[in-house]
Amino acid sequence: MASRSITERSDVVAPATIEQLCSAKEVVVSTGSGGVGKTTTAAAIGASAATHLGGKVLVLTVDPAKRLANALGLERFGNVETQVPAEAFTSAGVQPEGELWAAMLDTKQSWDDLVRLHAPDAATRDAILVNPLYQNITGKFVQSHDYVAMERLYEIHTSGRYDLIVVDTPPTRNAVDFLDAPDRMADFFSSRLLRWLITPYRSRLVSFASKPFYSVADRILGTQFLEDIAEFFMLFQTMYDGFVERARAVTTLLGGPQTTFVVVSTLEVAPAREAEFFLKLLGERGYHVGALVLNKVLPELFLDRDATTVAKTLAHHSAEVAADVGARIGPPADDERLLTTVLGEVGESFLNYQVVARREAEQRAELARIPQLTATVPYFDDDIHSLGGLLRLGERIWS
Amino acid sequence: MSAGPVGLLDRKLLFVTGKGGVGKTSVASAIAMLAASRGKRTLVCEVDAKGNLADFLGVGPLRFQPTEVRKRLFAMSMDTEESLKEYMRLNLKLPLLAKMGPLARTFEFVANAAPGVNELLTVGKFTWEVRERNYDLVVVDASATGHVVGQLAAPVAINDLVKVGLVRSQTDWMIDILTDADTTGVVVVTVPEEMPVLETLELIERLRGETEIDVASVVVNRVLPELFGRAEEEVFERLRKPDGVAALSARVGRVAAGTGAPDDVADHDVADDDAAGVDEVLDGAELAVSLRRSRVPHLDRLRDGLPAGLPVLYLPYLFHRSHGVRATARIAEGLGEELGF
Numbered sequence: 088m089a090s091r092s093i094t095e096r097s098d099v100v101a102p103a104t105i106e107q108l109c110s111a112k113e114v115v116v117s118t119g120s121g122g123v124g125k126t127t128t129a130a131a132i133g134a135s136a137a138t139h140l141g142g143k144v145l146v147l148t149v150d151p152a153k154r155l156a157n158a159l160g161l162e163r164f165g166n167v168e169t170q171v172p173a174e175a176f177t178s179a180g181v182q183p184e185g186e187l188w189a190a191m192l193d194t195k196q197s198w199d200d201l202v203r204l205h206a207p208d209a210a211t212r213d214a215i216l217v218n219p220l221y222q223n224i225t226g227k228f229v230q231s232h233d234y235v236a237m238e239r240l241y242e243i244h245t246s247g248r249y250d251l252i253v254v255d256t257p258p259t260r261n262a263v264d265f266l267d268a269p270d271r272m273a274d275f276f277s278s279r280l281l282r283w284l285i286t287p288y289r290s291r292l293v294s295f296a297s298k299p300f301y302s303v304a305d306r307i308l309g310t311q312f313l314e315d316i317a318e319f320f321m322l323f324q325t326m327y328d329g330f331v332e333r334a335r336a337v338t339t340l341l342g343g344p345q346t347t348f349v350v351v352s353t354l355e356v357a358p359a360r361e362a363e364f365f366l367k368l369l370g371e372r373g374y375h376v377g378a379l380v381l382n383k384v385l386p387e388l389f390l391d392r393d394a395t396t397v398a399k400t401l402a403h404h405s406a407e408v409a410a411d412v413g414a415r416i417g418p419p420a421d422d423e424r425l426l427t428t429v430l431g432e433v434g435e436s437f438l439n440y441q442v443v444a445r446r447e448a449e450q451r452a453e454l455a456r457i458p459q460l461t462a463t464v465p466y467f468d469d470d471i472h473s474l475g476g477l478l479r480l481g482e483r484i485w486s
Numbered sequence: 487m488s489a490g491p492v493g494l495l496d497r498k499l500l501f502v503t504g505k506g507g508v509g510k511t512s513v514a515s516a517i518a519m520l521a522a523s524r525g526k527r528t529l530v531c532e533v534d535a536k537g538n539l540a541d542f543l544g545v546g547p548l549r550f551q552p553t554e555v556r557k558r559l560f561a562m563s564m565d566t567e568e569s570l571k572e573y574m575r576l577n578l579k580l581p582l583l584a585k586m587g588p589l590a591r592t593f594e595f596v597a598n599a600a601p602g603v604n605e606l607l608t609v610g611k612f613t614w615e616v617r618e619r620n621y622d623l624v625v626v627d628a629s630a631t632g633h634v635v636g637q638l639a640a641p642v643a644i645n646d647l648v649k650v651g652l653v654r655s656q657t658d659w660m661i662d663i664l665t666d667a668d669t670t671g672v673v674v675v676t677v678p679e680e681m682p683v684l685e686t687l688e689l690i691e692r693l694r695g696e697t698e699i700d701v702a703s704v705v706v707n708r709v710l711p712e713l714f715g716r717a718e719e720e721v722f723e724r725l726r727k728p729d730g731v732a733a734l735s736a737r738v739g740r741v742a743a744g745t746g747a748p749d750d751v752a753d754h755d756v757a758d759d760d761a762a763g764v765d766e767v768l769d770g771a772e773l774a775v776s777l778r779r780s781r782v783p784h785l786d787r788l789r790d791g792l793p794a795g796l797p798v799l800y801l802p803y804l805f806h807r808s809h810g811v812r813a814t815a816r817i818a819e820g821l822g823e824e825l826g827f
Contacts, residue, residue: 120506120507121505121506121507121630122505122506122507122508122682123507353507355507355808355809356808356809356810357507357538357809358507385773386769386773388766388769388770389766389770391763391766392763393761393762393763393766394762394763394764394766394767394770395763396742396761396763397738397742397761397762397763397764397766397767398763398767398770399742400738400741400742400761401738401767404741407741408734408737408738408741411737412733412734412737415733415737416724416725416729416730416733417724418724419717419720419721419724420721420724420725420730422717422721425717425718425721426721428718429714429718429721429722429725432713432714432718432771433713433722433767433768433770433771434767436711436713436770436771436774437767437770437771439711439805440770440773440774440805442805442806443805443808446808466773466777
């Protein structure tokens with residue numbers, strides 16, 4: 088039932104395998120829309136890299152649903168980088184060349200670390216950490232996720248602790264949001280509006296131009312809340328230079344020659360469309376697209392012409408076929424009524440899946456025009472929830 | 487199947503959520519389409535401006551202003567800036583402010599700066615439509631599981647932060663509408679796979695722990711058909727053996743060729759009219775069986791993990807169209823059957 092193919096565009100000299108890609112690059116970013124298996128793919132690539140290449144490999148997942156933890160058999164490794172135990176490889180029957188590490192992004196913790204890093208003094212640091220708005224931003228509301236994910240990637244890369252970092256991208260509403268996050272962060276802190284908003288609380292002098300805004304804002308939000316906002320941003324202003332500089336550095340890392348993007352998709356309509364859009368956009372912006380990984384692809388047997396004829400015959404003439412075949416094969420297939428049902432179901436089922444397989448073939452043809460390397464992963468019997476399963480998947484796409 | 491104390495379509499406001507990729511938007515569209523076809527004036531709205539809702543309704547791009555896309559069915563796309571302008575126009579009687587030049591920039595800034603403003607404006611718009619009784623039912627294609635609790639909890643969170651002022655008086659009635667189980671409910675869409683089921687159970691726990699919003703129903707989408715019962719399965723196993731495949735190949739070849747004459751030669755060798763492809767078809771059926779079977783434990787896990795009495799609706803996998811307005815219409819039919827219409 089399994090089929091795999093790696094196609095290469097003949098006019099481009101490209102890395103022909105994920106193996107080659109992982110040997111050359113320092114950062115592999117796995118991306119795609121929700122539910123296509125990008126977290127699993129990132130973990131599988133990381134596990135295979137640790138198996139086949141020497142050195143230290145980190146899989147960094149930024150997904151709040153804690154899926155990778157399950158797949159790697161690590162219940163809670165939180166913000167801390169943790170090595171996947173050697174026994175996990177042994178019990179999967181593998182002797183790894185290198186080490187596999189994993190870490191998950193804890194947004195709140197990462198923000199706190201950032202504040203500690205950038206705050207000019209202990210007083211500012213503590214004032215920010217206890218500000219109710221800060222706690223809300225980092226705890227309850229999720230837009231800050233994108234930025235902190237890329238920031239963490241940068242921090243780990245710069246530390247020099249790993250030979251390869253495979254990172255899974257946050258489940259943003261749009262797969263490209265996280266790319267813009269560092270720039271948005273820089274814009275935000277350099278915004279003139281920010282200063283405009285903070286000014287009256289600094290000077291106690293409300294300018295003529297901003298007065299209408301404040302009187303309305305007061306009516307809507309209440310003075311206390313406005314003051315909380317102002318205090319929060321005044322404190323954050325002190326970290327401005329640090330933040331903007333880091334945001335630029337993160338952008339540079341993502342676009343640099345040491346980084347590659349692996350776009351993950353299934354061949355369902357909506358994810359495939361998003362993958363197509365994302366591939367184009369990455370290309371336009373000059374990011375390195377290393378591979379397209381297509382998950383949960385139906386096997387090619389559903390496209391076989393002879394099989395189609397057989398399936399149609401079974402679907403439309405099941406009784407006719409059953410009448411003769413049953414006696415020839417013997418029990419329990421000699422029950423003609425049962426056999427008719429079975430043959431009919433087999434034929435119908437094949438034709439049903441064939442429609443899907445044909446749709447997938449078309450989606451695949453449309454998608455494969457863009458990247459140099461396309462790896463196809465078949466439907467597995469079961470979801471992947473062990474290192475062994477990850478390695479099995481990794482081997483499908485590795486070389 | 488009983489739909490619990492309050493019928494799904496008898497509520498006024500439904501937030502449809504689910505893990506990315508499970509068919510959240512198609513189920514939201516289908517609920518709205520079903521409600522409209524049953525005589526309810528219905529509004530369906532997408533919160534994430536991906537433009538997929540328009541696809542599932544088979545219409546052009548949607549805007550903030552609702553358009554009637556079919557009889558009694560109105561569709562819109564959330565735009566928090568427009569929502570703020572509308573709110574100010576209706577509530578603050580502030581036409582001047584709505585025209586202020588830097589409003590757009592100011593708004594963007596405040597929305598990004600003050601946490602929860604975007605969420606509040608989103609939830610506020612829907613609760614407003616419910617309060618004003620502009621529609622019989624408002625269906626929201628809400629954020630995915632990771633984000634939806636933050637969205638739904640925003641009025642309460644803001645309520646905690648803002649002690650006085652107009653916002654405070656606004657969040658109070660929003661919370662009243664959101665927490666009234668006869669009015670508002672969350673529909674969690676899932677598929678019978680491991681991670682979507684886990685996320686569904688986690689989400690329901692979080693919704694119950696962190697909000698007072700009622701979970702109206704779980705919708706299990708893309709349930710694969712069961713091919714065989716036990717007796718049929720035994721027959722199928724027998725067919726898979728080499729002599730079964732050979733007999734089938736011979737017979738199918740003749741039926742397909744239209745001769746139809748039974749083959750009387752007992753020790754039949756591979757003949758010209760033997761059908762090729764029988765193995766592939768049987769392999770295909772085996773894959774279908776194992777795909778279906780691999781999902782059973784996840785369905786069991788879901789059923790075991792859900793609170794007692796929570797209605798679960800099952801929708802079949804659609805082979806022919808998985809996307810677009812035709813898929814929506816088929817899902818609406820399936821939902822209607824599950825709800826006993």
